[in-house]
Every structure is written in structure tokens, then in C-alpha cells.
Amino acid sequence: MAADVHDRIAERWAADALEIGPSHGLLALRVEPRRLTEVARSLKAEFGFDLLLDVTAVDWPAREPRFDVVYHFYSTRDFVRVRLKTRVAESAATVDSLAALYQSARFAERECHEMYGIGFRGNDDLRPALLYEGFVGHPLRKDYPKHREQPLVPYRT
Amino acid sequence: MSARSPLPNPIRAAFAAGEHEGTSIVSIGPSHPATHGTVQIIAELSGERILRTDVHCGYLHRGFEKECESHTWHNLIPYVDRLNYCSALINDFAYCDAVERLMGIKITPRCRYLRTLLAEYSRVADHLTCTAAMLMELGAMTAFLYLVMLRDYIYEHLAAVTGARVTYSFGRIGGLANDLPDGWLTRLEWILSEYDTFVGRVHGLIDRNRIFIDRMRDIGVLRTDEAINWGFTGPVLRSTGVPRDLRKDTPYLAYGELDFEVPVGINGDNYDRYYVRMREMDESVHMIRQLAGRLPPGPVSVDDRRCTLPPKHLVYTEIESLINHFKLIIDGPQVPAGEVYAAHEGANGELGFYLVSTGLGVPYKVHVRAPSFVHVGGIHRLLEGYQLADLVPTFGSVNMIGGECDR
Numbered sequence: 001m002a003a004d005v006h007d008r009i010a011e012r013w014a015a016d017a018l019e020i021g022p023s024h025g026l027l028a029l030r031v032e033p034r035r036l037t038e039v040a041r042s043l044k045a046e047f048g049f050d051l052l053l054d055v056t057a058v059d060w061p062a063r064e065p066r067f068d069v070v071y072h073f074y075s076t077r078d079f080v081r082v083r084l085k086t087r088v089a090e091s092a093a094t095v096d097s098l099a100a101l102y103q104s105a106r107f108a109e110r111e112c113h114e115m116y117g118i119g120f121r122g123n124d125d126l127r128p129a130l131l132y133e134g135f136v137g138h139p140l141r142k143d144y145p146k147h148r149e150q151p152l153v154p155y156r157t
Numbered sequence: 158m159s160a161r162s163p164l165p166n167p168i169r170a171a172f173a174a175g176e177h178e179g180t181s182i183v184s185i186g187p188s189h190p191a192t193h194g195t196v197q198i199i200a201e202l203s204g205e206r207i208l209r210t211d212v213h214c215g216y217l218h219r220g221f222e223k224e225c226e227s228h229t230w231h232n233l234i235p236y237v238d239r240l241n242y243c244s245a246l247i248n249d250f251a252y253c254d255a256v257e258r259l260m261g262i263k264i265t266p267r268c269r270y271l272r273t274l275l276a277e278y279s280r281v282a283d284h285l286t287c288t289a290a291m292l293m294e295l296g297a298m299t300a301f302l303y304l305v306m307l308r309d310y311i312y313e314h315l316a317a318v319t320g321a322r323v324t325y326s327f328g329r330i331g332g333l334a335n336d337l338p339d340g341w342l343t344r345l346e347w348i349l350s351e352y353d354t355f356v357g358r359v360h361g362l363i364d365r366n367r368i369f370i371d372r373m374r375d376i377g378v379l380r381t382d383e384a385i386n387w388g389f390t391g392p393v394l395r396s397t398g399v400p401r402d403l404r405k406d407t408p409y410l411a412y413g414e415l416d417f418e419v420p421v422g423i424n425g426d427n428y429d430r431y432y433v434r435m436r437e438m439d440e441s442v443h444m445i446r447q448l449a450g451r452l453p454p455g456p457v458s459v460d461d462r463r464c465t466l467p468p469k470h471l472v473y474t475e476i477e478s479l480i481n482h483f484k485l486i487i488d489g490p491q492v493p494a495g496e497v498y499a500a501h502e503g504a505n506g507e508l509g510f511y512l513v514s515t516g517l518g519v520p521y522k523v524h525v526r527a528p529s530f531v532h533v534g535g536i537h538r539l540l541e542g543y544q545l546a547d548l549v550p551t552f553g554s555v556n557m558i559g560g561e562c563d564r
Contacts, residue, residue, distance in 0.1 A: 023495070023496065023497070024258050024259070024495075024496075024497045024498070024499075025258075026498060028496075050385050050386075051385055051388065051390070052388060053388065053500075053507065053509060053526050053531075054509060054511070054524070054526040054531075056511065056524045058513055058521070058522050059522075070511070072498055072509065072511065072526065074500075074507075076385060076399070076401050079406040079407050081498065081500075083496075083498060102386060102388070103386045103387045103388070103535065104386065104387050104388025104531055104534060104535065106534060107388075107530070107531065107533070107534025107535070108388075108531070108534070110534075111530070115222075125171065127168075127169055127171075128215070129213075129214065129215060130214065130215035130218040130563055130564070131215060131218065132167035132168065132215070133165070133166065133167060133168060133169050134165060139220065139223055140222060140223055144223075146220070146223055146224070146227060152165055152167060
């Protein structure tokens with residue numbers, strides 16, 4: 001069943017995907033940022049991927065473009081998973097939001113935004129979810145030092 | 158005494174007072190006796206009815222994912238324990254499974270069965286905690302004490318095998334820390350029979366209790382399509398009437414070999430969430446009994462020097478094992494480069510680990526798809542339109558766990 005759905009997606013997007021192939025039981029798909037919404041819409045409407053599980057990013061500081069933005073989808077009809085990736089540069093780290101397709105994208109994109117500084121065009125609520133107002137920097141970027149402190153209240157001496 | 162500058166506000170509310178005529182804004186939490194977990198809910202009220210809510214989490218954020226990037230694969234196990242600390246073993250096994258997939262390791266049959274058994278045992282403990290707390294918040298003190306007593310039996314019993322009551326650090330990449338001690342399965346039988354007695358009493362006290370039904374029926378209603386759209390999984394999704402359970406749909410560990418049902422609700426309200434959890438515990442107990450009856454013999458850890466420590470007597474007597482031991486402790490297991498997403502059915506929903514390895518003993522990235530975090534993103538759908546007094550049981554019925562939500 002999983003292989004069948006994966007084959008159909010591969011067939012549908014083989015021409016437009018930059019990379020496509022199996023990855024430990026799911027289908028991994030990489031597309032250009034401008035195609036993101038189009039592919040997500042197709043996954044939802046044509047292939048039944050109704051659950052957007054999660055949005056995150058991976059930082060590769062030495063690579064250009066620097067960030068992978070990673071989405072995981074699940075089909076509650078066929079029990080199949082897809083990983084959708086796209087690459088964005090640090091200078092233009094913005095992709096289209098999937099909030100119009102999946103409500104669960106709203107909160108997940110908030111986390112990705114604060115942790116990696118990725119912008120999501122069309123998500124009107126990108127306030128910090130886990131961090132606080134006024135936090136400087138994006139802690140999951142590789143160049144953010146682990147021990148940096150940003151206390152809200154000055155330490156007593 | 159110098160004048161203190163006002164404390165900067167760590168959050169920015171989505172709405173402010175005065176936008177609507179005759180409404181008021183109240184802030185519940187972040188430290189409130191009735192919300193388990195440190196979470197702040199800003200609610201706009203008309204009288205006692207909730208019009209809008211803005212839920213803020215993150216008070217327990219401790220940089221889990223950042224910290225993971227500077228420890229070896231094995232050293233993360235105590236950290237993943239502290240995600241959902243009500244069912245820590247499920248986190249352990251899901252994480253180990255993800256790493257094992259990257260390394261191409263097939264765990265031993267005994268380990269597979271033991272992991273399934275312990276995961277189900279943890280699920281019972283988690284559901285007991287959630288149900289007990291939710292009932293106590295509605296004043297059902299007896300039911301709370303019955304359920305928490307059972308949970309404490311389980312905690313002590315898990316301490317007998319793992320050495321800890323709550324955060325066990327018991328999973329190992331490629332196996333488990335230990336096998337079961339002698340007599341463990343005998344005590345297990347006794348605890349399961351106590352479970353039958355006391356959960357039976359709770360059913361008798363609560364299920365058809367007029368007060369309980371009036372407080373829970375048709376409160377916090379969620380439709381299936383809406384639940385999926387907002388990313389709800391686990392008991393919350395099942396309470397809306399669909400039998401979506403990863404243990405059944407994409408069987409892992411030993412679930413494909415077990416007989417069990419996936420209980421579902423009808424209405425997706427608080428009562429259904431209560432009942433689905435109660436029935437799921439019964440199914441877990443049914444699974445534990447099957448597993449305990451046919452535990453395969455053999456070792457609990459794979460014989461693979463890439464991840465399993467060599468036997469101690471060899472470390473002391475031969476140089477290869479000594480080097481192997483040091484390499485595994487200091488450099489960590491060398492996990493082949495690649496990325497993996499492994500999902501297990503956690504007690505509250507899909508618990509996914511997305512790992513990226515560059516071939517080193519330290520992960521390049523660890524991301525957790527925590528059910529509680531996703532649920533907090535959609536929990537306002539359950540709160541809006543109901544009474545302020547419903548907020549506490551509704552929030553309790555989702556069982557948001559700060560440890561995995563805030564990471």
C-alpha cells in the first residue's frame with residue numbers, strides 16, 4: 001500500500017522534484033521553495049495526506065543555500081508518510097506558509113520561525129511559542145552558542 | 158532601595174482588553190493550581206463564557222534540541238526520558254527505534270516483546286495520571302486516590318526493573334539496560350488484578366454519575382476533520398470516532414502479533430476523552446497479559462559492537478574490548494549519515510523523532526514531534542464557547558505534558 005502511494009507521488013512529481021526517493025520507510029521529496037504550496041496542495045487533495053505532523057528546519061552553515069525546511073505529512077487513509085523539503089538561503093529565508101491548507105502549520109511554523117529565523121509568508125501569527133518576547137537570535141542555528149544567556153531580569157550580585 | 162524597573166513581559170497576548178464591548182480579559186496561569194503544567198491561558202470572557210483564548214507554553218523550555226547536538230547518541234536517553242515524564246519509557250523506545258533504523262539494527266525478539274510490554278505498562282500509568290487528575294479537578298477525590306494508588310504500584314514495580322520511579326533511562330540503542338528481575342512477572346499479575354478491581358470501582362463511581370456527565374457531556378467538542386486539520390492525534394483524535402492508532406495502522410515492535418482493539422468515542426467531547434482513555438487502559442492490560450505469557454527467551458541486547466557495550470569481563474581482560482568500550486563511551490556509537498523519522502503511538506498521540514546524522518557519534522539534529530506541542534496549538538478550539546469552569550477539565554482531558562511540549 002505504502003509503496004503504491006509512493007510510486008504514484010513519484011510519478012506525479014518526478015519531473016518537478018529536485019530529489020525524490022525512499023528514506024527509511026517514507027518518501028522524501030525535495031522541491032524548489034516556489035513549488036512548496038503547490039506540492040503540499042497536491043499531497044493533500046490528490047493523495048490524501050490530511051495530517052501535517054510537523055515543520056522544522058536543518059541548518060547547514062557551510063552550504064549555500066543554508067537551510068533545509070522540512071515538513072512531515074501523514075495520510076490517515078493510507079497510513080503512509082511523506083517528507084517534503086525545500087532549501088532557502090539565509091538572505092532570503094522565507095517560504096510560503098501552509099497555514100491555509102493545514103491549521104496545524106500555524107503553531108509548528110511559529111516554532112520553526114523562532115528557532116531558525118525562517119519566515120513564513122501568510123502566517124499572521126509568528127510570535128515566539130517556546131521562547132519569550134525580545135529573545136535575540138535563533139537558538140537552533142548552528143552559530144548560536146549553547147551557553148549564551150539572555151536573562152529577563154539582571155542577576156543579583 | 159532603588160526603584161526597580163518593571164519586569165519585562167515574556168509574552169505578547171494576541172488580543173487586548175476593550176476590543177469588544179462588555180467583555181473582560183483574564184489571565185489563567187502560568188502558575189495556577191488547576192492547570193497541571195506551567196501554561197498561561199489568556200481568555201476573553203463574556204460573563205463566564207469564554208469567547209477567545211490565547212494559550213502560551215514554553216515556561217518549561219530547556220533547550221532540549223540544542224543540548225542534544227552536543228552529546229553522544231547514547232547520552233541523550235536520559236534527556237528523552239524527560240519529554241513525557243508520565244510515560245518515559247515510550248520516549249526511550251521511540252528514540253532508540255529511530256537510531257536503530259539509521260544504523261540498520263534489528264533488535265532481538267525478547268527485546269521487542271519487553272519493549273512492547275513496558276511501553277504498554279507506561280501507557281497505563283500515563284492514562285491513570287491523566288484520568289485521576291481530571292477527576293480530582295472535578296472533585297472526585299476517591300477516584301483520584303484509587304487511580305493514583307494503582308499508578309504508584311506501577312511506578313514501584315517499574316523501579317524494580319529500571320531502578321527509578323519516573324525517569325527510567327532504561328532503553329539502550331540496540332536493546333535494553335537489563336532483563337527483568339526474578340519474580341517480576343508474578344508481581345505484575347497481582348498488580349493487574351488490583352487494576353481490574355479498582356478501575357472497576359472507578360467505572361462504577363464515575364461513568365453514570367449525573368454530576369460527572371453534566372460537567373463532561375458536550376463540553377469541548379471536536380469533530381474528526383477539524384481534529385486532523387489541527388494535528389490532533391492519539392486519544393483526542395480517537396474520541397472523535399476514528400480508530401486511528403499507529404499500533405494498528407503501522408504496526409511496530411510486537412503490536413502486529415497482538416490481539417487488541419482500538420476504542421473510539423462518538424462525540425469528541427470531554428466524556429469521550431475520559432472513556433477512551435479508560436478503555437485504552439483495558440486494552441493495554443490485555444496486551445500486557447498476552448506479552449507476559451509468551452516472552453521469548455534470549456538476550457535483550459543485540460550482539461553488535463557498534464552500539465552495545467562489550468561484556469565487562471572482556472573489558473578487563475582483552476584490549477579490543479577495552480578500546481571498544483572507550484570508543485563507545487567517549488566518541489559514541491557511529492551512526493551512518495542520513496535522516497530518519499520514526500513515530501510511535503505515545504500515550505497522548507504521535508510521538509515522532511526526526512534525526513539527522515552526519516556519520517558521527519553525536520547527532521547533527523534531533524527534533525521531536527511532540528503530541529502535546531501540537532495539541533497546545535489547537536487547544537483553543539476546545540475551550541472557546543464554553544464556560545470558564547469547563548476550562549480546567551477540558552485542559553485536563555487533553556493531558557498536555559509540559560516536558561514534551563516545551564522541550
